Amino acid sequence: MGNKHKKPMVLLVLALLSLALAGCWDLWEIDDRGIVMAIGIEEIPPEEVLQTQGLERQLIESTNERALKITYQFAVPSGFAGEGSSGGPAYVNLGTTALSSEVRLRGLISTQSSRKGDLTHLQAVVLGPEVCKNGIYCVLERFIRDPGVRRQISIFVTEDDVAQVLDVNNPQEPMPALYLVSLTDNEDWANRMPPDMQLGEISRRIRENAVYVVPRVAAGENSLKMAGGGIFHGDRLVGWLGELETNAYRWIIGEVDTAPILVAAPGSKGPRRTEGYLAENTQSIRSVEIVDGQIKLKVKISTEGTLVERQIKEVVWSNEALAEVKKALANRVSMDTKVLIKKAQEEWRLDLFGFGREVEKKYPQLWKEIKDEWNNLYFPGALVEVDVDVIINRTGTKR
Amino acid sequence: MEYKAKGDSKVKKPKKIERKTHRQEIYEGNLNQEQKADRELWPDLTHNIAVLKGRLGGSPDIVFHEFVMGVDEIEACLVFTDGLVERAVVTQDILRPLEIDVPMLEVQSEEKILVDIDGLVTRLRQRAIQSAEIRKEKKFDVLIGAALGGGVVLLYGDQEEALIISAPGWPSRGVEEPSSDTLIRGPRDGFNETLRFNTALLRRRIKDPGLRLESAMLGKRSRTEINICYIYDIVNRDVLEEVRKRLKKIDIDAILESGYVEQLIEDSYLSPFPQVQTTERPDKAAAAILEGRVVILIDTTPFALIVPATFVQFFQSPEDYYERWLIGSLTRFIRYIASYLAVFTPGLVVAAVAYHPGLIPTKLTLAIAASREGVPFPIVVEVLLMEAAFEFLREAGARLPQSIGQTIGIVGGLIIGDAAVRANVTSPLMVVMVALTAVASFAIPSYSLGIGFRMLRFPTIFLAATFGIYGVVLSFILINIHMVTLKTFGVNYLAPFTPYQFSDWKDLMFRLPWKTMVTRPVYTAPQDLVRQKVADSEEGDNEQS
Incomplete structure (x- = not known):
């Protein structure tokens, strides 16, 4: 009636409406949920697609859709939980085919x-090569x-069959999805894996049409191996990064936590006598x-670390010997990285390392002109200078 | 027939009116008009005895002992309630002197002592009766009250005044260790059912002349004595005035426990939270008095009331102050955590499992899903079943004799818990959760607050079941709104959390070292804030170090 009651009434109605935002219709009990742990996606080869008939065939032909084979890994809780488990498998993989536009997977x-x-x-989402x-x-848009x-x-x-990757029977980790994810945690101990690439990060990279590396996983008899990576430009795979290349890649982007390097021991002839170096704190500054x-x-790579193994006879490190080892280490790193940069420049013609951003920061005007031709023309034509600075904090014990 | 029935009802009506006056009849007996005017004693012993007998009826526990005393053989009568007076006092200290010693004295000194009442009183005080309290009284009502309350009434001669000699001696428990409020370190004495003992226990702790006790009678028929205790120059006067006012308003037939008084003087009877603290411990009561609070002691119950009682007070245990401050702080902090667990755990579990499994870590989700495998009920039903089962067990255990109570614990906890899981009626996770909330609710030192929290758990479960996490948050907000608006005797219930009073935080979530607790809590507004003076020399020491 009066204006006096209008305000409280409006507030009351709003407050009551907020109750409708959530409610028992959202109820979805944990035991009614099929907990999807991992999804594998691979394209169905064209020759198989040609065999489809009916509506699917029509759709594929008329819309130029891609046909996908999708593998869902469902958790089977009773098989997962420790002692009370029935001993059955911890997961079940169910496969289906879908069109790429069918977002409601x-x-x-x-x-x-x-x-x-x-x-x-x-x-985890595992993507097949095709x-x-x-x-x-x-395919990722839906997620x-x-x-x-x-x-x-x-x-x-x-590079393997996606379904095979998701069906690895490892006694250590009963669930392949958790096995996969646990591998990414080892990144700081294993320099051959590229850094973990997550959905949010990929979505950003795709939007920026950036170049990035996604960890590669290979299926073995009863284990998975995570090493090397796929090089993506925008949302497409353009090449593969080998295991040692990944090592060098991480040196350049400065993501080295612990990396063993072997160099010939000072004074020794040939590679038999080596010094093992463990990088502990590494920084890499890229500039143009x-x-x-x-x-x-x-x-500019600066690294601090420990000489873990020691194989020369001298009891005390002389400054000369240390300097020699340092120099050998620096040479080794700069050689590796230079090779990788060269490969990126000549073979892939892709700026894997984000030099483009440095150009953009330092020469914004220039960047505007060259950015379209950066990967193709300017990056491959650029000069490269690698400067490695090694600091040895401790020398290890004598064997 | 109908007519007759009508007639009957007509007859019954005046009967009802008679019943109303019947109450007075009990008091005044079947007395004539003249006697109804008996408010004070007549100068006629036989008449006075008749009046008293009429009023008290023929109850066998009320003794009228008539005797003669002195050389002049003055007639006298003792009136007292058997069982409420010390028999030895009556015989040794009252009857013996009156019947034997005083006449002897009269014979020896050839002086007539027992002529008038004043002479009697002086003489009795000087020579004969050793009882501490003797007073003169004229009014029948007072005499009756005294005779029923552990006093001995001495009517004698044709005097218009009688003597009341107090000789209380009723069956009473000794000072024992309180069964609630138990401590590991701390005094072992507890209040009992006799008011005077309780006040003595308080006095023993506070010998300050400022400790005042105000006596009042509550209960028309029970005539229970209560004492309001406070320290004159510390107490918050407003609170004291409010206590007096509220106590004065009480007009009830009987006070059988301090709970009656508590519920009659509390601010909000709809609140699940207790607003008056109860304790069996004299040290706790003394501490409250020293903080400027008011303690109400009530005869016939060992439970003293402490007002005003704020929320934080229920998390304090005397032991916090007796143990070293680190231990005290830790235990108190644990209680706060326990309170949240007691209220919100089941709701959170329901919300997380039924609505938002995404909030639970993956491996735990799988573990929960595995434990729920095969349980036929939705999680809400399961939680409610288990919580109800726990409440049954608790109630059964509380009301049974101790020896059987333990059996209940074993049957309930082990057999039902284990068997229910094996029978797939409930999941092990639920058993763990119920046990956790139960233990958490008992970790709160105040039993009444613990029950309040356990009650709030159920609405929280329902809200969680209908709205998910949103419901739990709603419940949290509603509880907080209620607590913020609640006041107890003019003090905010959540003080000193809100209104914010930082200087009181020294004794809130943590109990800081005694050396830093220089002032009394500000939020209770005591007249004298200074609790301790930090010695100058000590300050000097601190500066040096």
């Missing part, structure tokens, strides 16, 4: 799974958009400079 699998798939605990070559955005999916999902590429109209890429 979770609906599809419900034709096979007894429980509706719940993606809130999704740990789907990566043809572009991953349209990027879903508010119920975490941004911290690890993404992997594989224009010298005489030429773009020069500079990498």
Whole structure:
């Protein structure tokens, strides 16, 4: 009636409406959820697609859709939980085929799974080589958009069969999805893996049309191996980074935690007598400079670490000997990195290391002109200078 | 027939009116008009005895002992309640002197002592009766009250005044260790059912002349004595005035326990939170008095009331102050955590499992899902079942004799818990959760607050079941709104959290060292804030070090 009661009434109505935001219709008990732990996606080869008939065939032909084979890894809780487990497997993999535009992937699998798939605990997405070559955005879009999916999902590429990767029977880790993710935790001990690439990060890189490396996983008899990576430009796979290349790649981007290097021991002849160096604190500063109209890429790596193994006879390190080892170490690192940069310049013609950003920061005007041709023209033509500074904090014990 | 029935009802009506006056009849007996005017003693012993007998009825426990005393053989009568007076006092200290010693004295000194009442009183005080308290009284009501309350009434001769000699001696428990409020370190004595003992226990702790006791009678029929205790120059006068006012308003037939008084003077009877603290411990009561609070001691119950009682007070245990401050702080902090666990754990579990498994770490999710495998009920039903089972067990254990109570614990905890899990009625996780909330609710030193929290758990479960985490948050907000608006005797219930009073935080979540607790709590507004003076020499020492 009066204006006096209007305000409280409006507030009351708003407050009551807020109750409708959540309610028992959202109820979805934990035992009614099929907890999806991992998803593997691979493209169905064209010859198989040609065999499809009916509506699917029509759709594929008319819309130029891609046909995908999707493997869902569902957790089987009773097989997972420690002592009380029935001894059955901890997971079940269910596969289905779908068109790339069918975003509602979770609906599809419900034709096979007894429980509706719940993606809130999704740990990993494994992408097959073909789907990566043809572009991953349209496959990942569904996960990027879903508010119920975490941004911290690890993404992997594989050269093997995706279904095989998700079906590795490792007694240490009963669930392949958790096995995969636990491997990414070892990154700081194993320099041959590229840094973990997560969904949120990939979504950003795709948007920026950036160049990045996604960890590669290979399926063995009863184990998985994570080493090397797939090089992506935008949302497409353009090449593979080998294991040792990954090592050098991490030196350049400064993501080295512990990296053993072997160099010949001072005074010894041949590679038999070696010194093992363990980097403990490494920084890498990338910068660009224009010298005489030429773009020069500079990498300054400074690393601190320990000489863990010691194989020369002298009891005390002399300064000369130390200097020699340091020099050998620096040479080794700069050689490795130079080789990789050269390969990036000549073979892939891709700026894997983010020098482009340095150009953008330092010469914004220039960057505007050259950015379209950066990967193709300017990056491959640039000069490279690698400067490695090694500090040895401690020398290890004599064997 | 109908007519008759009507007639009957007509007859009954005046009967009802008679019943109303019947109450007075009990008091005044079947007395004539003249006697109804009996408010004070008549100069006629036989008449006075008749009046008293009429009022008190023929109850066998009320003794009228008639005798003669002195050389002049003056008639006298002792009136007292058997069992409420010390028999030895009556015989040794009252009857013997009156019947034997005083006549002897009269014979020896040839002086007539027992002529008038004043002479009697002086003489009795000087020579004969050793009882501490003797007073004169005229009014029948007072005499009756005294005779029923452990006093001995001496009617004698044709006097218009009688003597009340106090000789209380009723069956009473000794000073024992309180069964609630138990401590590992601290005094072992506890209040009992006799008010005078309790006041003595307080006095023994505070010998300050400022400690005042105010006596009042509560309960029309029970005539329970209560004492309001406070320290004159510390107490918050407003609170004291409010206590007096509220106590004065009480008009009830009987006070059988301090709970009656508590519930009649508390601010909000709808609140699940206790607003008056109860204790069996004299040291706790003394501490409250020293903080400027008011303690109400009530006869016939060992539970003293402490007002005003704020929320934080229920988390304090005397031991916090007796143990070293680190231990005290830790235990108190644990209690706060326990309070949150007691209220919100089941709700959070329901919300997380039924609505937001994404909030639970992956491996735990799988573990929960595995433990729920095969349980036929939704999580809400499971939680409610288990919580209800716990409440049954607790109630059964509390009401049974101790020896059987332990059996209940074994049957309930071990057999039902284990068997229910094996029978797939509930999951092991639920058993763990119920045990956790139960233990947490018992970790709060105040039993009544613990019960309050356990009650709040159920609405929280329902809200969580309908709204998920949002419901738990709603419950939290509602509880907080309620607590913020609650006041107890003019003091904010959440003080000193809000209104914010930082100087009182020394004794809130943590109990800081005694050396830093220089002032009394500000939020209770005592007249004298200074609790201790830090010695100058000590300050000098600190500066040096």
